[in-house]
Amino acid sequence: MTITTVAPPPTHRTPLALARGFLTGGVVGTSLAALVVGGIVENVPLFVTGLVLPVVYGLLFLLAGVPRRAREAAVVPCTALAMIEGLEAVGGESSDIPVRFELTVAPDDGPAYRVEITQDINLVDLSDYRPRGVVVVQYPPDRPWRVRIVKRPTPEWEGRVASARLDSAPGTARVAAPPEGRAFGFVVLLGLLLGAVVVVLPFRADLFDRNDTAKSPSAAPPSVSSTSSTTVVSSASGTVALGPGRSFLDTGELDRAVGSLTTGGDARQALTVVVQEQLLSVVFLPTGMQASGFDLRALPYDRVPALVEEATTTLGVDSPSTWQITADRLTGGVAVRVSVTGPEGTAYLEADGQGKVVRRVSAGG
Amino acid sequence: MDWHMYPVLWCGVFGTWALVGYGLSLAGMTRAQRTVRAIGRIERVGEPRHGSSPKDGIAVVVSFQDPSTGEEFTVTNDGGPGERISVAWTGREIGVHYPRGRPHDFRFADHRSEGGRGLGWPNFALFLVYAGLVVVAAIDRGWPWALLGFCGPWALSGVYHLPGNIRDRNRRLGELAAMAAVPGRVVAVLKSVSTDDDGYTSTRLVPVVTFTTLDGRAVTAYCESGLRNPAGSQGLDVTIHYAPADLAVLTLDVEAERRSWKRDMAVNVVGVLVVAAAAVVGVVAL
Numbered sequence: 001m002t003i004t005t006v007a008p009p010p011t012h013r014t015p016l017a018l019a020r021g022f023l024t025g026g027v028v029g030t031s032l033a034a035l036v037v038g039g040i041v042e043n044v045p046l047f048v049t050g051l052v053l054p055v056v057y058g059l060l061f062l063l064a065g066v067p068r069r070a071r072e073a074a075v076v077p078c079t080a081l082a083m084i085e086g087l088e089a090v091g092g093e094s095s096d097i098p099v100r101f102e103l104t105v106a107p108d109d110g111p112a113y114r115v116e117i118t119q120d121i122n123l124v125d126l127s128d129y130r131p132r133g134v135v136v137v138q139y140p141p142d143r144p145w146r147v148r149i150v151k152r153p154t155p156e157w158e159g160r161v162a163s164a165r166l167d168s169a170p171g172t173a174r175v176a177a178p179p180e181g182r183a184f185g186f187v188v189l190l191g192l193l194l195g196a197v198v199v200v201l202p203f204r205a206d207l208f209d210r211n212d213t214a215k216s217p218s219a220a221p222p223s224v225s226s227t228s229s230t231t232v233v234s235s236a237s238g239t240v241a242l243g244p245g246r247s248f249l250d251t252g253e254l255d256r257a258v259g260s261l262t263t264g265g266d267a268r269q270a271l272t273v274v275v276q277e278q279l280l281s282v283v284f285l286p287t288g289m290q291a292s293g294f295d296l297r298a299l300p301y302d303r304v305p306a307l308v309e310e311a312t313t314t315l316g317v318d319s320p321s322t323w324q325i326t327a328d329r330l331t332g333g334v335a336v337r338v339s340v341t342g343p344e345g346t347a348y349l350e351a352d353g354q355g356k357v358v359r360r361v362s363a364g365g
Numbered sequence: 366m367d368w369h370m371y372p373v374l375w376c377g378v379f380g381t382w383a384l385v386g387y388g389l390s391l392a393g394m395t396r397a398q399r400t401v402r403a404i405g406r407i408e409r410v411g412e413p414r415h416g417s418s419p420k421d422g423i424a425v426v427v428s429f430q431d432p433s434t435g436e437e438f439t440v441t442n443d444g445g446p447g448e449r450i451s452v453a454w455t456g457r458e459i460g461v462h463y464p465r466g467r468p469h470d471f472r473f474a475d476h477r478s479e480g481g482r483g484l485g486w487p488n489f490a491l492f493l494v495y496a497g498l499v500v501v502a503a504i505d506r507g508w509p510w511a512l513l514g515f516c517g518p519w520a521l522s523g524v525y526h527l528p529g530n531i532r533d534r535n536r537r538l539g540e541l542a543a544m545a546a547v548p549g550r551v552v553a554v555l556k557s558v559s560t561d562d563d564g565y566t567s568t569r570l571v572p573v574v575t576f577t578t579l580d581g582r583a584v585t586a587y588c589e590s591g592l593r594n595p596a597g598s599q600g601l602d603v604t605i606h607y608a609p610a611d612l613a614v615l616t617l618d619v620e621a622e623r624r625s626w627k628r629d630m631a632v633n634v635v636g637v638l639v640v641a642a643a644a645v646v647g648v649v650a651l
Contacts, residue, residue, distance in 0.1 A: 048371065076469045093566070095418055095558040124417040152424050152443040155409070 021184050025191025027057040033199035041206040046199070075140050079157065080107045082137040082147070083166040085114070087129055096120040099129070104169040105137055105147060112169035116176070117147050125151070134164045145177045231260045236286065242278040249308060254280070254301040262296055269293030275304065275325040292329040294353075299327055299336070303355030311338045315347035316363040372501045379493040386487025395483025396464075402480050405429035405461035405473070408439070410453045410585050412552075415599055419555035419571040422449035422473075423585055429461045431468050438468055447472030451587040452613040454578075476613070512647025520644045523637035534630040540608050541623050544616075549576030549605035551598045555587075570595040574617075576605040584612055591617030 031053045038047030085102040092098050099121045106112040121129065129135065129149075136153040139146050153161065200207070230241045240257040248254050257280045262268075269285040271293055285293035304325060312320045320340040327336045334353035339346055347363040389395050411424025421442060428439045440461075442450055447462065450473060460474030499514030555571040572595050574588045584607070592598050608614040616622045 052374075073464070073470055074467055093558075093560045095556060122418045124414055150441075150443050151421075152411070152441040154439050154441055155426060156439070 018183060018187050022187040022191040024057075024061075025188035025193075026195040027053060027191075029192035029195025029197075030199055031195075033196040037199055037203050037207065041203055043203070046203075072140065075142060077138045078107060078141050078144075079136060079138050079150070080105055081157075081160060081164050081166060082106065082135055082149075083168065084129055084131055084133045084135060085168060086131055089126075090118065092120075095124075096122050097126075099126070101129075101149070103135075103137065103147060104166060105139070105144070106166050106169075112167070112173065113144065114169045114171060114174040115145055115147050116174075117145075117149075119149055134161050134166060136161060143177075145175045229257070229260075231257075233261055236284055238282040238284065240280040247277050248275055248280060249277075249305045254304060258296060258299075258301065268296070270296040271328065273299065273325075273327040275327075277323065292332075294327075294329045294334050298353070299334070300351075300353070300355030303351070307336070307338045307349070307351055307355060307357070308340075310357065311340045311347065311349050315340065315349065315360060317342040317344050317347050319343060369501070372497045375497045376494045379490040379497070383487045383490035383494065386484070386490060390482050390484055390487065397481050397483035397485075399465050400462050400480060401432065401465055401468075402474075402477075403429045403432060403461045403463075403468075404477060405440075405459050407450075407453055407455055407457045407459065410455060410583075413555060413573045413585065415553040416556050417553075418557050419569070419587060420449070420557060422451060423453040423573075423587070425450055425453050427459065427461065427473070429468075429471075433465075436468070438471075440471060442473055448475040450475060452584065452615070453586070454582050454584040454612060456582070457612070507650075509647040509650035512643050513651070514647075516640045516644035516647060520637065520641035523640055527633065527637055530633050531630060534626050534633075537626050538623060540610075540614060541606075541616075541619055541626070543608070544606040544619060545579055545609050546604050546606050547576050547579060549574045549603050551588075551592070551601045551603060552585075554595060554599050572598050574603060574605060576607075578607065578612060579609070582612065584615075586613075586615060588615075588617060591621065 031050045034046050034050030034053065036050075038044070038050055082103045082105045085104055087102070088100045090098050090100050097120065098118050100116065100118045102114070102116050104112050104114055136150040136157045137147045138150055139148065150157070229243055229246070230239075232239045238261040240260060242248065242253070242257075246253065248257070254275065261280075261282060271283045271285045272281075273283075273296065274281045282296060308323050308325070311317075312323065317340045320342040323338065323340045325336060325338050327334060329335065336351040336353070336355065337348055338351070339348035342363070345363040348361050349357055350359040351357050386395070390398070393399075405427040406429070407425045408428050409426040411426075413423065424442065426439060426441050428437060430437050450459065452475075458477060460477045461471050462474055462480075463469075463471040495518075496515075499511060502514060503511035551572045552575050553573045555573060557569040557571070558566060559569075560566045572588050572592055573585060575583065575585050577583050592601070592603070603617055606616050606619050
């Protein structure tokens with residue numbers, strides 16, 4: 001074996017090792033960001049991805065390392081005598097404490113070399129290890145710095161220890177594990193950051209909107225969610241605008257829209273509700289105001305299609321172009337007014353809080 | 366997204382794992398199938414040092430022969446490769462397992478065994494697939510399916526194995542009755558101190574006894590139960606009860622051992638009854 005006084009080249013500097021470091025950093029960054037972002041925006045698939053990704057990567061990493069581990073396990077370790085140059089306990093609170101050894105290893109088939117190792121030694125057995133004492137060690141021939149003291153040598157090696165006289169190797173003949181190298185740490189960090197960015201960027205709108213909403217709940221600016229409809233809610237009013245091809249006369253559409261304005265069981269009183277083909281507007285009763293409001297959810301929404309149908313067919317507007325429903329409680333009970341407008345003019349009918357028609361006014365009447 | 370996707374993913378992953386495992390087993394490529402199982406002979410038993418660690422087992426020198434090359438090896442249990450040797454005497458045969466062609470990578474087995482076909486992990490993966498299906502059924506169709514799905518097969522397996530378990534317990538009780546009693550001595554008390562992350566320190570004490578059998582064999586054994594005060598037991602004279610057919614079966618307190626096995630048998634029977642009752646409740650509630 002050639003003894004080197006120069007540290008071997010870092011094993012982590014090969015392109016493959018760097019790529020592996022980058023990938024590991026990326027997976028860690030991605031999964032952590034997916035867990036955090038998925039938890040904040042309540043995105044279950046993203047959260048599950050954050051859990052599954054490291055597990056899958058770990059399995060692949062494990063499988064990819066099988067050939068290397070098999071190769072290393074197939075190597076028959078070298079056994080040699082070594083002399084303790086110095087030793088120092090470096091901590092530990094259990095009965096086995098880590099001890100740092102400075103050893104001179106004397107292989108049978110090569111020159112002696114120095115190495116520093118740390119190994120757990122039982123407190124009771126510590127007295128067996130003294131400076132200048134001879135011990136039996138083992139190490140893989142391709143990694144001579146991975147020395148392990150054999151605590152229970154075979155009888156043959158016990159005999160050799162009893163009769164051994166070893167000289168110290170010079171301090172320059174030192175073997176050490178290759179340093180990790182800065183490039184490896186850098187690519188791991190880079191991968192970690194990129195992985196996090198890849199997750200955070202697509203969800204930045206959700207994240208920042210939520211942050212803005214959370215900052216000042218009392219003077220909350222309007223929150224906007226955009227899917228096939230647009231909902232804008234503030235402390236004073238709420239608006240739901242439907243996308244193309246949809247109408248508030250469609251089954252359940254009004255209930256959904258009202259639900260989106262009263263999220264979380266919000267029981268705020270409404271002052272006025274106006275419903276058009278694709279627009280629902282609500283003016284909320286300001287807090288502390290002594291006026292006649294009504295529960296937004298108490299209106300007879302299931303009667304709306306029938307009322308509009310009745311207004312457009314029985315009040316003399318043959319080809320109505322628009323319709324509108326206005327609900328308020330200015331005169332005692334809740335009043336619902338359905339008005340339709342066409343070439344013939346505007347007609348309207350009035351209904352009570354249960355949707356029962358109480359008055360009809362024809363076009364031109 | 367439909368939640369059924371998650372159980373499908375679960376079953377897919379573990380189903381693949383199980384299939385790969387069964388495939389490897391059929392091809393004779395599992396670790397268990399590639400393991401050489403040699404018989405080692407204990408040549409020398411070391412004297413335990415009072416206060417040292419019990420984790421490496423009793424220090425032994427073992428010789429074994431590689432069946433394929435005929436080469437002889439002499440090794441020790443340094444670092445505790447494989448199972449811990451807790452009963453040792455010169456001439457005892459133990460298992461020495463290693464991957465084919467790598468006798469240096471050996472592991473000790475406290476008892477000789479034939480070894481299996483390496484189906485442990487594939488069977489476990491198959492169980493996880495089954496558990497996933499039961500969970501889906503329980504969520505979709507109600508909790509009785511969980512009772513039936515988990516407790517039904519468990520109860521069937523328990524009922525199937527119950528006669529064998531009872532026979533085994535009876536055999537052990539018979540073994541206790543046939544034990545020989547000899548004088549022995551606690552020669553050392555081994556100590557293992559560990560501290561967990563919260564700073565709590567736990568100490569484990571393992572007395573070591575030595576005794577000579579009626580046919581003259583000197584046995585050293587860890588004896589973790591049967592002594593009232595293990596910490597101060599060094600030098601104590603005790604009576605060792607051992608099974609002449611297998612010196613590794615020994616105890617200090619035959620009565621306690623007998624009570625333990627009887628309790629174990631009762632727990633076994635009651636356990637099977639409880640699980641079967643749970644399965645019946647599941648069927649009734651369907």
